[in-house]
Amino acid sequence: MKHFLVLTLGLILLAAVPAVAHHSFAAEYDSNNLITLTGVISKVEWTNPHIYFYIDVKDESGKVATWSIEGYPPNTLKRTGFVKSDLKIGDTVTVTAYKAKDASNSGAGREVTFADGTKKFAGPEGR
Amino acid sequence: MKTRFAGVVASALALALAVAVISVPSSAQDENNGKGKAKGKGGQKGPSGPVVHKPVPRTPDGKPDLTGTWQSGGVSLTGEAGAPPLHPLPPIDNHPITRQALAYKPEFEAKRKGLTTLDDPTLYCLLPGVPRIQTNPMPLEILETPKEVAILYEAFRAWRRIPINDKLEHPDDLVPTWMGDSVGRWEGDTFVVDTIGFNDKTWIGGVGSIHSEQMHVVERYTLNDDGSMTWEATVEDPVALTKPYKTGAVFRTPIDVRVEEYECIENNPDPGHMKKAAEMGK
Numbered sequence: 001m002k003h004f005l006v007l008t009l010g011l012i013l014l015a016a017v018p019a020v021a022h023h024s025f026a027a028e029y030d031s032n033n034l035i036t037l038t039g040v041i042s043k044v045e046w047t048n049p050h051i052y053f054y055i056d057v058k059d060e061s062g063k064v065a066t067w068s069i070e071g072y073p074p075n076t077l078k079r080t081g082f083v084k085s086d087l088k089i090g091d092t093v094t095v096t097a098y099k100a101k102d103a104s105n106s107g108a109g110r111e112v113t114f115a116d117g118t119k120k121f122a123g124p125e126g127r
Numbered sequence: 128m129k130t131r132f133a134g135v136v137a138s139a140l141a142l143a144l145a146v147a148v149i150s151v152p153s154s155a156q157d158e159n160n161g162k163g164k165a166k167g168k169g170g171q172k173g174p175s176g177p178v179v180h181k182p183v184p185r186t187p188d189g190k191p192d193l194t195g196t197w198q199s200g201g202v203s204l205t206g207e208a209g210a211p212p213l214h215p216l217p218p219i220d221n222h223p224i225t226r227q228a229l230a231y232k233p234e235f236e237a238k239r240k241g242l243t244t245l246d247d248p249t250l251y252c253l254l255p256g257v258p259r260i261q262t263n264p265m266p267l268e269i270l271e272t273p274k275e276v277a278i279l280y281e282a283f284r285a286w287r288r289i290p291i292n293d294k295l296e297h298p299d300d301l302v303p304t305w306m307g308d309s310v311g312r313w314e315g316d317t318f319v320v321d322t323i324g325f326n327d328k329t330w331i332g333g334v335g336s337i338h339s340e341q342m343h344v345v346e347r348y349t350l351n352d353d354g355s356m357t358w359e360a361t362v363e364d365p366v367a368l369t370k371p372y373k374t375g376a377v378f379r380t381p382i383d384v385r386v387e388e389y390e391c392i393e394n395n396p397d398p399g400h401m402k403k404a405a406e407m408g409k
Contacts, residue, residue, distance in 0.1 A: 022249055022252075022397070023244065023247070023249070023250045023252065023333075023397045023398075023401070024244030024247070024390065024401070026249075027243070027244045027245065027401045027405065028397060028400050028401045028404060030409075033309065037310060043395055047392045047393045047394035048389050048390050048391050048392075048393045048394065049252065049389070049393070049394075049397075050394070050395075050397070052394070061161060065281075066253060070397075072202070075263070075265065075387045075388075075389060076201065076202065076203055076265070077283065078211075079201075079203030079213060079214055079384065080206075080207070080212070081202050081213055084256070094153075096289055100400060101400075101404035101409040102400050102401075102403035102404040102407060102409075103407065104400070104403075115275070120203070120205050122391065123201070
């Protein structure tokens with residue numbers, strides 16, 4: 001029981017920590033709008049403070065729209081096992097992402113599923 | 128976590144819970160990913176079991192040796208569903224941190240009202256200042272010599288030189304800067320760092336946590352015998368605050384992690400996106 005109390009206290013502390021590494025999540029992305037996109041990688045920007053990759057997503061009518069997906073910084077991703085060479089132009093991936101609040105075709109990447117079923121962490125859970 | 132422990136006997140689960148509890152003080156400083164862990168999706172892999180206690184490393188002159196790579200949190204250490212940590216942390220004891228909330232004088236309270244994350248200097252890749260930079264979820268490296276301690280931060284490519292000076296005297300020609308001017312001295316086995324000379328452009332920690340150029344930060348770095356380091360900071364500002372602000376973190380040495388380049392201004396469209404979202408009233 002003591003462990004549970006300590007853990008609960010720890011979780012309260014977690015909730016109270018307000019800062020972020022570089023920018024606020026909530027000001028840019030909608031935590032309540034986690035979307036799933038499947039598309040072909042068309043461009044990769046393995047840059048700081050965030051990586052971006054672009055996927056061409058075809059809708060039901062066959063119309064193609066390009067989506068920009070933001071991820072964590074390169075060093076952080078590398079340390080979670082996600083490296084630049086994982087994103088190959090022309091590959092099809094499925095991405096879960098929190099949609100941008102500015103109505104653009106962009107989102108904060110949560111998880112990338114590659115053709116072989118491998119899943120890689122792209123960015124934080126929405127806040 | 129679920130998969131890993133599926134079918135494992137209850138005693139193993141209890142051990143896992145104990146490890147999770149031990150890891151809380153460190154992950155409480157995790158600015159980015161604490162929530163995932165809080166929901167139980169994370170989980171620490173790698174070294175587990177009892178905490179190993181041993182004498183703290185010392186330099187030839189007998190001082191505790193702070194030299195090494197340290198980090199107080201971050202997803203690369205704590206892991207996430209689908210991405211187990213590659214740089215796990217050995218278990219440590221619980222090291223409570225004394226905290227005291229920010230308390231502003233009325234004129235500063237008024238000044239900071241209305242500030243949003245769009246006003247955050249780090250959004251524009253500007254240096255976070257002290258103490259804020261300490262809890263960034265990226266590693267830092269400490270280099271200790273008998274005369275000076277240096278801290279190299281991955282975050283924002285920041286660095287601090289901390290000359291050792293028993294009187295904690297600062298140069299008398301300081302011009303206000305983002306990271307301030309630091310001097311340090313040993314008080315027993317604790318390295319005490321005194322920093323002044325700040326500009327008034329950084330945030331102490333949290334949205335709108337402004338300060339004046341009179342901000343004075345005292346940090347205490349203490350090695351623990353379980354391989355961790357307790358860092359505590361007290362922030363005084365006679366112009367902006369009514370009482371000292373206290374914060375801190377427990378730092379650990381992530382396995383196989385080194386400080387690498389982080390050139391924040393390389394590709395930073397976030398401010399534009401956030402402004403547009405704000406204009407749209409979202």
